[in-house]
Amino acid sequence: MREFKRKARVLLIDDNADHLRGVKELISLETNYDIVGTTTSANMGINLVKKYQPDLVLMDINMPEKDGLQAIQEIEKLELGTKIIALSGYDDADLIFRAMKIGAKGYVLKTMASAQLIYAIDEVLSGKVYLPSALSSRFFEYFQRTFKEESSNQNEENLLNYLTSREEEVLDLLTQGNNYKAIAGKLFISETTVKTHVNNIFQKLQVNDRTQAVLYALNNGFANKVRAKISA
Amino acid sequence: MREFKRKARVLLIDDNADHLRGVKELISLETNYDIVGTTTSANMGINLVKKYQPDLVLMDINMPEKDGLQAIQEIEKLELGTKIIALSGYDDADLIFRAMKIGAKGYVLKTMASAQLIYAIDEVLSGKVYLPSALSSRFFEYFQRTFKEESSNQNEENLLNYLTSREEEVLDLLTQGNNYKAIAGKLFISETTVKTHVNNIFQKLQVNDRTQAVLYALNNGFANKVRAKISA
DNA sequence: AATTTTCTAAATCCATGGATGTAAATCAAT
């Protein structure tokens, strides 16, 4: 275990007063931490963060009044470098994922052993991100499910594969919001030629207008394809 | 340590013959595993996966001939439920992230202790996702950096915030590729009213046409906003 | 109670977009 030069300043936010007291006592037993404040209100918590600029915040994310996730976001927005560990009663994959996504450095269940919480605090204060292995498993499963679709979409029958390279260029410019005239100017070809290409694109993608074409492109990994081509 | 009913079938793919032999011997010492094949070629490896349908593949992802990540993707596409652990010489965050993204259930450095590899294999075979804590830290840092921009974009001066709720509905339908008539039909209002709304949207988003409006919406977290409103 | 915002609607006018057919030059592949 690592030694800290000065005591780490910790703030507790938990609308459940009983649990709050329990955690406070638990942390008070540790010599490395200094509790700079406790509150049962998310809004008050944000104010206390501004005032005391703690090193670490333990944030209950299951609060009725204000969403704990939103509170985390607001603290992150302050950009004070405050590390945040989410405390939750639920090991819901979506919750874990969203908490990590908005910048929580850890996620600990209230039902977990107190030693686990202390360990998480130490890890996070030392600059790491800490998720108990049971929760990181959940996270990764969710993560992979979320991104599986993205990559599998790029296979199957992707109509984008039927486009010629010139049509890809035109579609790329369409996905940047250009109209016919702008595209013609950028590709040094006539506007009517662009119209021809765009019409062919519509046929191949089986859509009726430019907006649908752009949406098809974005939803089927067109940007990835173009970038892959550039880096190749 | 968990007991398996039958020996787990393992396939090794590593273009470094020396390392391949080492890992093979290491795994042979374990009584729970059955090595069904080894190869130094990614393409051959994919064929062996099809033939033997192993429970687990150890895949070196630093191969010159064929990209190991691509090989993982192709194995995933077979949908045989094959678990894959990526082996790599580098703890590069981007590599780790991409490997996990395409479905690797684990990522182990070649320099790590052999006990760590065995542990990873056990964990993955038992259905979990396993990343050594040093690597999972890397992963999460990368993950948070990647998504930080997305959420911070949603703050600043987001022009979407000026839209009325009706305008949001209209924009939502625009981002699904609807034209005026379709939107009018779905909202039970006249086409001219839709035009009015859309024009107001253009003004507020400072764009010139529907495609640009749709692009602005998608690039500024409009989908997230709409979903947040639904779940609220 | 008074005011502002929002939602609805229409008219008008012009610009842009989209469908269709034709066609020539170039290039790749058989």
Add this chain to the structure above:
DNA sequence: ATTGATTTACATCCATGGATTTAGAAAATT
């Protein structure tokens, strides 16, 4: 050498999209 695909181009016609102005009713705010 010939075929087929690609890129370029134009004409024509009609549909849709977009700008602007005006305006009534309802809802929210002050």
